[in-house]
Amino acid sequence: MITFEKRAEEMGLSYDEEGEIFSYSDDLSHIVYRPLHTPLHPGGVQTHNTDNFYIPYYAVFTRPSDSPEDTDYTYIGIVSRAYRFIGNRTLINKVRDSIESVGLPIIRENNLASWDQSRLRSEIVIQSGVNAPQVGDILPVMIINNSYNGTRSQSIQFGLDMDYNATRLTYGFQLGEMKEVHIAGAQTYVSSSAQEYAQNFPQHVTEMISSSFNKTLTEDELFSTLAVLEKIGKKRRDEVSKLLADMSPNVPEGQDPPMPSSWQVFLAIVRYCSFEPNLNIRSLLENAAESVLVIPMRMMELLSRLERESRITN
Numbered sequence: 170m171i172t173f174e175k176r177a178e179e180m181g182l183s184y185d186e187e188g189e190i191f192s193y194s195d196d197l198s199h200i201v202y203r204p205l206h207t208p209l210h211p212g213g214v215q216t217h218n219t220d221n222f223y224i225p226y227y228a229v230f231t232r233p234s235d236s237p238e239d240t241d242y243t244y245i246g247i248v249s250r251a252y253r254f255i256g257n258r259t260l261i262n263k264v265r266d267s268i269e270s271v272g273l274p275i276i277r278e279n280n281l282a283s284w285d286q287s288r289l290r291s292e293i294v295i296q297s298g299v300n301a302p303q304v305g306d307i308l309p310v311m312i313i314n315n316s317y318n319g320t321r322s323q324s325i326q327f328g329l330d331m332d333y334n335a336t337r338l339t340y341g342f343q344l345g346e347m348k349e350v351h352i353a354g355a356q357t358y359v360s361s362s363a364q365e366y367a368q369n370f371p372q373h374v375t376e377m378i379s380s381s382f383n384k385t386l387t388e389d390e391l392f393s394t395l396a397v398l399e400k401i402g403k404k405r406r407d408e409v410s411k412l413l414a415d416m417s418p419n420v421p422e423g424q425d426p427p428m429p430s431s432w433q434v435f436l437a438i439v440r441y442c443s444f445e446p447n448l449n450i451r452s453l454l455e456n457a458a459e460s461v462l463v464i465p466m467r468m469m470e471l472l473s474r475l476e477r478e479s480r481i482t483n
Contacts, residue, residue: 173202173227173250180254191227195258198234198286200317201242202227202254225250229318231286245287246318251352255323257289260315264325267363268295268311276308279339283448288316290448292339294330295367307331307378309370311363312341314448316351321448323349327366327472329374333440340439342472343456365471373468380463381432390461394434397457401450405441412437434461 173191177184182191182202191202205224226249230242261278268275279292291313310330315323328341386394398406416433417426429437435458442454464472 173252176253181256181259182254193254193256194234195256196234197257197280197289198282198317199232199242200256200286201230202248203230204228205247227252229287231317233282233286243285245285246320248319248351252319253349253351254317255315255349257291257315260323261291261293261313264293264311264313264363268293268367271364271367273367281448287318288314288321288448290314290451292328292330294339307374309367309374310339310341311366312339319351322351325363325366327370331439333436336440336443338436338439338443340435340442340458341452341455342459343452369471370468373465376465377463377468378432380465381435381461382430384431384463385428386431386434386461388428391428391434394438394457394461397460398438398454401453401457405450405454409437409441412440431461431463434458 174184177191182193184191189204193200205226205228207219207222207224210220226247228247229245231245232240232242265275265278274296276294276296279294281290281292282288293311293313295309295311308330310328312326312328313324314321314326324346326341326343326346328339330337330339332338395406395410398409413429413433414426416437417429438454438458438461442451442458445451445454
């Protein structure tokens with residue numbers, strides 16, 4: 170196996186040989202990796218010869234990009250020698266370059282980092298508006314995930330960015346997500362996947378919205394979706410139920426409100442998860458939202474094919 174040290178330059182890490190420090194910085198955060206050793210014996214007889222013993226792991230430290238230079242780094246965990254690093258900005262730019270090569274203008278980029286800078290979610294919104302009277306402009310979005318401690322695989326997703334009640338909501342599909350494992354030798358063709366998403370999804374967004382808006386959920390379908398949310402947290406189920414009630418038309422007293430459409434349930438979950446600060450919980454909520462969405466066959470075929478290709482190339 171090629172060691173972490175020999176792959177450092179290829180992965181974009183700078184190496185300070187004297188301090189045994191691997192580092193990377195961009196406009197989003199700073200990262201440092203240091204090899205681990207057992208501590209030196211403070212004195213006396215060494216009985217087991219374990220002083221300064223090399224441990225095949227690297228300690229990981231981060232700090233925000235906007236912090237002063239003398240700010241202490243935060244220890245966030247360890248990675249193995251097989252860990253495959255890629256910088257946040259490096260990964261984001263791969264996707265940006267791919268989108269721009271298709272000729273689609275980028276509207277904006279939203280970056281959401283975890284509290285310790287170990288995980289990043291970046292949303293690149295693309296110009297290709299589809300106007301839907303129910304929710305306003307719908308824009309395609311590429312969602313990039315990355316982590317510096319291997320707790321989340323590198324990935325890109327296609328999603329939707331929409332205007333709802335003067336609030337921007339962003340949602341990412343799990344189906345068809347392109348993942349790249351954080352181990353040496355793993356490779357995914359991120360750029361080609363992003364190009365296919367950008368080329369094929371905008372033209373099918375209208376069909377997905379209209380199909381979902383016209384499909385009314387049965388009582389069993391609604392309760393099964395709410396049951397999934399309750400597994401994530403009862404409070405989340407209650408909040409989504411409240412949002413659904415707000416969307417329902419006013420009905421005379423004593424009458425039950427009509428069952429919601431797939432699109433209304435989708436919107437309620439997405440509206441809630443858009444403000445969820447925990448990246449893992451947000452991903453689970455997005456999966457729940459996806460379960461009620463009516464995805465056209467052509468979109469489903471593309472997503473399934475890209476998903477298969479990503480498994481083969483990993």
